[in-house]
Amino acid sequence: MKGLDLSSALRLIVQANSALALFKGVLIGVPNPDVMLSPLAMQEAVLSSRIEGTQATVGDVFRYEAGEAPAQESRRNDVFEIINYRKALQVARAELETRPFTLNLLKRLHEILLDSVRGRNKARGQFRTVQNWIGGTGTTMEQAQFVPPEPARVPELLGNWESYYHHDEVDALVQLAIVHAQFEIIHPFLDGNGRLGRILVPLFLHEKGLLSSPVFYISTYLEEHRAAYIESLRQLDNSPESWIRWIEFFLGAIKVQAQRNTETAMAVMQLYATLKERVIECTRSQYAVPLLDQFFHRPVFTSTQIDLGPGGPTYARLSKMLLILREAGILQVIREGSGRRPQILSLHELVTMCEA
Template identity: 50%
Template sequence: MTRAPCIPDRLPLDGLDWKRLARCLSPAMLALARYDGTLDGIVNAAVLLSPITSQEAVLSSRIEGTQASLTEVLQHEAGEAYSAAKERDIQEVMNYRRALLMAEEALRERPVTLQLIRELHALLMQNVRGGDQTPGAFRTMQNWIGKKGTPLEQARFVPPSPIVMRDALDNLESYIAGDDVDPLVQLAVAHAQFEIIHPFNDGNGRLGRMLIPLLLFQKGVLQRPMFYLSEYLEEEDAAYRNRLLAITEAGDWQGWIEFFLGAVEVQARRNTDKAKEIHTLYESMKPRFAEVTHSQYAVAALDALFTRPVINSRDFLALARIDNRGTANHLLRCLVDDGVLRLVRPAAGRRPAIYVFPELVNITEGRDLFGS
């Protein structure tokens, strides 16, 4: 039996059990407030936490089947070559990161609207799989969700028809622009509703997850749109998808919102710990870089490596704003000799050398990839 296209609920919702939600809301808001306080205490958070933004791009893309690690993305950016299939996966991750950064810039001047969502989608789908399916345009045909190759008759979920979809999108845009009882609950509802509407031919999952930090910032919960949930959602992928499905199959918004709030609490704690660890590393490296390099460029070099923990010598020269190639190469040699950096690929002909900052990559990945 073919599933009929779903008809999304109108927002805002009625009938939520706010007493039950309050038990989940308090710890989630407290964890987010602590994370926001940590960000506020980091003077150059955009530089220090740049690797975390890259990791979010990797994890959110991986949920959709992309096979590329953070290290591969960073090494590709530094000039390492991979197979054609791997390059396509890496391009998807890099598009996601660019879209995140573009969105952060855009939010300084305008709120999240359907127009901004279309612009983000166009960037997300540029020159990647699905890029031929009208990037930046809402779908005009019926889509469905299931295993690859699954026909409509066997779909796990059928989003609303294009006609119903447009009205649901307008309702979602109005809902996002207004205020609900609580901003975190509003975020949970908005994220789920976007995934239910599934307005694009491809890229809906990644774009829906991208909306999470943007709306946290827009609603004033965070001072910067730098909160990423994909690590938890990847770990709990089955529960994540089942909770979304339960909304349309059983009207279980309550269960979804409680799941989402729990995810926010757990991930906020993790993000706080990781941000503190990265900040501690940065502060400990400032005197070490000065002592090892004896250079006026010590802090600039440190900032360059936090921005790009896998970097080639040419990009290091530019990012650290060093006016002499010999000076830059001397700094890199000093840092390698001291054990701060590791040479990944030596220079050969016109190919610049590639270096890795192991401690920072290990913290960001959450595992020891390069040894201590």
């Protein structure tokens, strides 16, 4: 953005970029990050959705995917929203392997986010053609806390936004702060704008080469500082001062969350290394490491969900290994098997790490 004096933010710019570079280095050193960091992607989906009011936990989602749905309908609906968030991020990641980010991809992600959940009847996958506003239930537009641009301006504004998204600014993190804020200001959809705006963060970082993969979990910080996050966005106007304040807030979020992400990724790697030794020692099996990878990919599971591919152990051998790991305290029982209902097991240490 032209005309901004970023001298007061220079220190934060350096610190945020340094913290992000360190995290990138750690990610490069993670063997099979798609497996090892999969639970943290779930944590991001949970926390991003929680900012929008959902109450489901990481454990709720893991248990649902293992066949144990929450008893409360509201909690089940929350789980669906979280699963949609994770799916949207996965689709975007695959798309960016072959082509740059586009507005068509943005609409596709919106369609996924709102599939069969709250907002599904609010022009899912389509940019808004009516006026919307932000406020409490029953709030009129005159009473609204924020009124986005009129719908007739949305196509032009999004075109400018997309052009700026792909522009090469001197500092990409400052650019990302502006990209994120502009998206929230345009508010191009009738619902789901907040979650989409947060998904854009790892996608942008990956596309700009600041991360080797779109793995950046910013929602922890934004959830903890929700009031400041929302207020910083709402105070944005044409004054340079409001944009400097927002950029400084966003850079601070990137800096702190990059440091946390580095610590968490290293903790996950350490847990994996420790469990690898224990699982090998307990099972004395050639399948020990592939089995552990399955646990990290799906920390709550039934034995029927374990797939070690062609040439894997027999079901009887697999059941024996799971029993050994349960007796060793590596796995915990969430639900005992009964009749046709299978036993549900959990890699408790990893689930606890994700809930923190």
